[in-house]
Amino acid sequence: MTPTRIKWTLFIVPALVIGGFETIRHTLLEQALPMELGNWITALIDAFVIALITRRLFQQYVNTEKELGKERESRAVFEERERLVKVLHDQIAQSIFYSGVQLDGAKKLAEQHGDKTLKVKLDDVHLSLREIDENVRQSIFNLKHNTIEAVNFEDRVRSYLNNTLSARQISWDLQFPDALPLTPWEQVQLFGILQESVTNVIKHANASTILVSLDVQETNPAKWTFRVRDNGIGFDLDAVRERRYGLDIIANRARDIGAEILVESDNTGTSVCVRH
The missing domain is CATH 3.30.565.10 (Histidine kinase-like ATPase, C-terminal domain)
Structure with missing residues (x-):
C-alpha cells in the first residue's frame, strides 16, 4: 500500500467504522449499553482501527530510516575517500616528487666527487622512493575508482x-x-x-x-x-x-x-x- 492510499484510508476507514458503531449503539444497543461504557468502547475501537491502518505506514518509516542511515554511512565513506585522495596527491605525492628531485641532485654531486659508495646508497634510496611513489599513486587510483557502490x-x-x-x-x-x-x-x-x-x-x-x-x-x-x-x-x-x-x-x-x-x-x- 502506497503512502497516499494509507493517508486516505486513515481518513475514511475510522470515520466509517465509528459512524457504523455509533449508529448501531444508538439504535440497537441504546438500552443495553450505558453511555459512559459506550464512549470508552468507541475510543478503543477508534484507537484499534488507527493502529491497524498505520502499522504499515510506521513499518515503511522504519525501513526508510534504515535506508537513510546506510546512505549517510556510504556518503561519509565517500567523503573520507575524497579527503584521503586530496591528502595523498597534494601533500604526500608532491613531497615524494620533490624528494626525488633533490635526490637526483645529490647523486650528481656524488658522481662529481667520485664517491661510488655514496652513489650506490643513493641509488638504493631512489629505488625505495620510486616504490613508495608507485604505492601512493596506486592507492590514489584505488580510492578514486574502486568505489564500494560500483563493485x-x-x-x-x-x-x-x-x-x-x-x-x-x-x-x-x-x-x-x-x-x-x-x-x-x-x-x-x-x-x-x-x-x-x-x-x-x-x-x-x-x-x-x-x-x-x-x-x-x-x-x-x-x-x-x-x-x-x-x-x-x-x-x-x-x-x-x-x-x-x-x-x-x-x-x-x-x-x-x-x-x-x-x-x-x-x-x-x-x-x-x-x-x-
Whole structure:
C-alpha cells in the first residue's frame, strides 16, 4: 500500500467504522449499553482501527530510516575517500616528487666527487622512493575508482588479488560466505588491511600461496573473522619491533572498526587475523 492510499484510508476507514458503531449503539444497543461504557468502547475501537491502518505506514518509516542511515554511512565513506585522495596527491605525492628531485641532485654531486659508495646508497634510496611513489599513486587510483557502490567487496578483493599476485606467480584462494555482514566503513578498512598484508608478503615472505578468508558466526553475524594467510618463510615478531610500521597500520585500521588484530608467524608462514 502506497503512502497516499494509507493517508486516505486513515481518513475514511475510522470515520466509517465509528459512524457504523455509533449508529448501531444508538439504535440497537441504546438500552443495553450505558453511555459512559459506550464512549470508552468507541475510543478503543477508534484507537484499534488507527493502529491497524498505520502499522504499515510506521513499518515503511522504519525501513526508510534504515535506508537513510546506510546512505549517510556510504556518503561519509565517500567523503573520507575524497579527503584521503586530496591528502595523498597534494601533500604526500608532491613531497615524494620533490624528494626525488633533490635526490637526483645529490647523486650528481656524488658522481662529481667520485664517491661510488655514496652513489650506490643513493641509488638504493631512489629505488625505495620510486616504490613508495608507485604505492601512493596506486592507492590514489584505488580510492578514486574502486568505489564500494560500483563493485561489491568480494569482487574488489578478487580483482585486487588477481591483478597484484598473478603477475608475480603467487597463487591465491578466496573463501567468503554468501552474505557479507560488513558495513561500508568496515569494507574500506579490511581492504586496506588486505593491501598492507599482501604488500608485506610480496616484499618479505617469499611465499607461493596466499589464502584470504572471512568467517561469520551463524548465531551472530556481527561476529566475524577476516584472515590473510601465506606459506612464506615467516618472521620474528620481536626482531621487527623497531620496524613494524606496516603492522602498526594494520592495527590502527582494525581499531578503527572496533576489531582486534592477531599476527602469528613461524617458518611455515604468517597469518594476519582480524576479529570483530
